[in-house]
Amino acid sequence: MRSLFSFLYKILLLPHLAMYKFSKNQSVIDQDIKRWAEAKGIQKGKYSLLLTFLTNSPDFRTLFYFRNRSVFSHLLNIYCRKQSNFTIDITTKLGGGVLTGHPYCTILNADSIGENFYVNHLVTVGEVEGKRPTIGDNVSVNTGAIIIGDITIGNNSIIGAGAVVVKDVPENCVVVGNPARIIKKDGKRV
Numbered sequence: 001m002r003s004l005f006s007f008l009y010k011i012l013l014l015p016h017l018a019m020y021k022f023s024k025n026q027s028v029i030d031q032d033i034k035r036w037a038e039a040k041g042i043q044k045g046k047y048s049l050l051l052t053f054l055t056n057s058p059d060f061r062t063l064f065y066f067r068n069r070s071v072f073s074h075l076l077n078i079y080c081r082k083q084s085n086f087t088i089d090i091t092t093k094l095g096g097g098v099l100t101g102h103p104y105c106t107i108l109n110a111d112s113i114g115e116n117f118y119v120n121h122l123v124t125v126g127e128v129e130g131k132r133p134t135i136g137d138n139v140s141v142n143t144g145a146i147i148i149g150d151i152t153i154g155n156n157s158i159i160g161a162g163a164v165v166v167k168d169v170p171e172n173c174v175v176v177g178n179p180a181r182i183i184k185k186d187g188k189r190v
Contacts, residue, residue, distance in 0.1 A: 025067040031096025058083040
């Protein structure tokens with residue numbers, strides 16, 4: 001019965017394939033699909049992967065609709081809902097290869113976020129006095145972290161669970177705590 005439901009649901013998702021096919025952000029969506037497939041260990045064709053993630057992951061649908069902002073995506077969201085409590089600010093420049101770990105109550109409001117970004121649940125990336133963070137490539141932000149203000153998070157950095165980041169973080173660092181402090185830089189304990 002469950003496989004029948006999944007099959008019927010995938011039929012309802014066919015308009016999403018058309019949206020993907022004509023999307024100006026197709027290459028970025030491809031990066032998302034590839035990253036999700038690698039993380040989940042799934043090997044299928046691109047369209048099959050897209051349907052699988054759209055069927056099973058409301059957080060992937062949120063990314064997909066963000067990348068395809070249009071009246072059409074709002075209409076599709078009526079019956080194929082995105083993750084209601086995962087918010088990506090419409091002005092955020094978001095690189096490809098985004099991976100989420102059930103981003104329940106997560107807000108992404110940055111000037112830009114680079115490629116291969118990982119974000120977990122209860123994360124806030126936000127502004128202070130109208131100034132927003134810039135996050136580099138290959139950055140991971142773990143559960144409950146807060147990144148706010150006019151700061152830069154360098155490439156290949158890891159923000160630990162519960163960290164409160166209000167100052168710049170250099171490349172290749174691991175930060176933890178409140179306020180956040182660097183505990184590793186370039187793979188070496190600090």
